Amino acid sequence: xxxxxxxxxxxxxALSFLxxxxxxxxxxxxxxAIQDRYGISDGLLPVFLAAVPxxxxxxxxxxxxxxxxxxxxIVLRWAQPVVMLALLAVGAGSELWQAAFALGVFGLxxxxxxxxxxxxxxxxxxxxxxxxMLGFHAAYSLGGIAGxxxxxxxxxxxxxxxxxxxxxVAVLLxxxxxxxxxxxxxxxxxxxxxxxxxxxxxxASVPFKLLMPLCLVMAFAYIGDSTVSNWxxxxxxxxxxxxxxxxxxxxxxxxxxxxxxxxxxxxxVRRFGAVAVVRGGxxxxxxxxxxVAVAPGAWWGMLGFTLLGLGLCVIVPQTFAAxxxxxxxxxxxxxxxxxxxxxxxxxxxSPLVGALGDAxxxxxxxxxxxxxxxxxxxxxxxxxxxxxxxxxxxxRARAADVx
Numbered sequence: 001x002x003x004x005x006x007x008x009x010x011x012x013x014a015l016s017f018l019x020x021x022x023x024x025x026x027x028x029x030x031x032x033a034i035q036d037r038y039g040i041s042d043g044l045l046p047v048f049l050a051a052v053p054x055x056x057x058x059x060x061x062x063x064x065x066x067x068x069x070x071x072x073x074i075v076l077r078w079a080q081p082v083v084m085l086a087l088l089a090v091g092a093g094s095e096l097w098q099a100a101f102a103l104g105v106f107g108l109x110x111x112x113x114x115x116x117x118x119x120x121x122x123x124x125x126x127x128x129x130x131x132x133m134l135g136f137h138a139a140y141s142l143g144g145i146a147g148x149x150x151x152x153x154x155x156x157x158x159x160x161x162x163x164x165x166x167x168x169v170a171v172l173l174x175x176x177x178x179x180x181x182x183x184x185x186x187x188x189x190x191x192x193x194x195x196x197x198x199x200x201x202x203x204a205s206v207p208f209k210l211l212m213p214l215c216l217v218m219a220f221a222y223i224g225d226s227t228v229s230n231w232x233x234x235x236x237x238x239x240x241x242x243x244x245x246x247x248x249x250x251x252x253x254x255x256x257x258x259x260x261x262x263x264x265x266x267x268x269v270r271r272f273g274a275v276a277v278v279r280g281g282x283x284x285x286x287x288x289x290x291x292v293a294v295a296p297g298a299w300w301g302m303l304g305f306t307l308l309g310l311g312l313c314v315i316v317p318q319t320f321a322a323x324x325x326x327x328x329x330x331x332x333x334x335x336x337x338x339x340x341x342x343x344x345x346x347x348x349x350s351p352l353v354g355a356l357g358d359a360x361x362x363x364x365x366x367x368x369x370x371x372x373x374x375x376x377x378x379x380x381x382x383x384x385x386x387x388x389x390x391x392x393x394x395x396r397a398r399a400a401d402v403x
Contacts, residue, residue: 006127009184013120014139016080016179019172020113021143022150023084026165027106028229029151033161034090038099046351048100052107053343059111060343064336066112067119072332073183075116080176082109084169091161111343115336120185121317122324122331127186131269137317138262145255206333210326213379214319215341217278220372221315222345223352224285224308227369228254230350231362232305235292239362242298250305257309265314274318274383282376285311289370293363315376316342322383 027034035045066075086109089102121136147168154164229251237247261281268277288307295301323338324331349369356365 005182005184006124006186008182009120010124010128010132012179012182012184013117013124014136016076016117016176017121017136017139018143018146019080019176020083020117021140021145022147022168022172023087023143024110025144025147026151026168027087027090029148030154030161030164033155034099037161038093038096040096040099048103050347051100052103052110053346055104055107056111056114057340057343059108060115060336060339063112063115064333067116067332067336071185072116072119072123073180073185075112076120077177077180077183079109079113079116080180081173083113084173084176087165088162088169091163091165111339114342115339118320118339119332119335120183122320122335123186124184125186125321126324126328126331127184131266131274131321133317133321134262134265134269134314137313138259138265141255141259141262141313145252145259148252148255206327206330206337208337211323211334211337213382214323214326214338217315217376217379217382218319218338218341219345219348220369220376221312221319222342223349224289224312224369224373225316226346226349227353227366228305228308228312231353231357235362235366236298236301240295240298240301242301246298250302253302254305254309257306258313261310261313262317265317268314269318274322275380277314278318278383279377279380281311281314282373282380283311285315286370286374287311289366289373293366293370312373318383326382 031045031049034040040048063072063075083106086102086106090099090106093099093102117136121133125132150168151164153159154161232250232254233247236242236250237244265277268280272280285308288304288309288311291304291307292301293304295304320335320338323334327334352368353362353365356362356368
């Protein structure tokens, strides 16, 4: 594959990550407006919200089977428009069943999209021969900031959901479709096309025992992330006594520091290695939770959430990359299975902190994700699997030594 083809492929995939960041942020930051539009009760809302990651997890598992027959780029090319059209449908409906259908389609398409995007990112990183995965997730973070800003503008000017969503989809949908023309996927070191139909997954083994440490790290990271996204505002206002306006700041700060950390993270991986970067990120994130738990006031709380962004941001991209290194002959399968634990962490995190906060205290509840993030240190050596330079069986044996 030519260098120009790789560069175009990298840019087009980064665009897809950015578009997905915008789209997802537009949905999750307008959940109160969605609830009001469809008259969803407080008791029913968690069911709707839980259905999205459950369906996404199922779609991620299904994507493992699909990419055994077609390239991940084809899955992504069609999944991304469906996600954006489902977002429009959420904004356009008026009946409860319409919201349920639109969110169901959104969840299924997001699962296929997340899995295929990260499959392609792992494949391109292998072709480049150096860490580039954090850059893709930095593009996602940038998109998330843009989407949250657009959602804020829509809420500020009291725009309907459809009017708020339509301009973004009208611009980003054609851009994503045009960009998909340059999707590219790398090759294994043995020269086997990583994206050829049937090249991965047929006869390739992904022992769950070897993948489990990375699955746990993925779940722990998303428990931490969902704690910030779902509880930072409430924590600052109810526990640390901030104003309602100030309580909206921590999540924005978290997103900005996530972007900054990912923007420079690849350089850190190239210089110090993935194991050191993941260990450092885990320690910083745990320190962030500790500061939040003992914060005497709102500004100390914001410092803690800032540290959380800098620490957690490196873990998820490196977990996908590690799965690709550990199973170079079956990286698509490994990524699809690993991606399920993204949704497991998202599902567990928010209810866990809420239950502990109600039963014990919200300060104490922050110590639980802190401990889980610190547990990443136990599994950090699993991030040291080398890229494939041998046959599949030899590399799996090497991965077993590392994991």
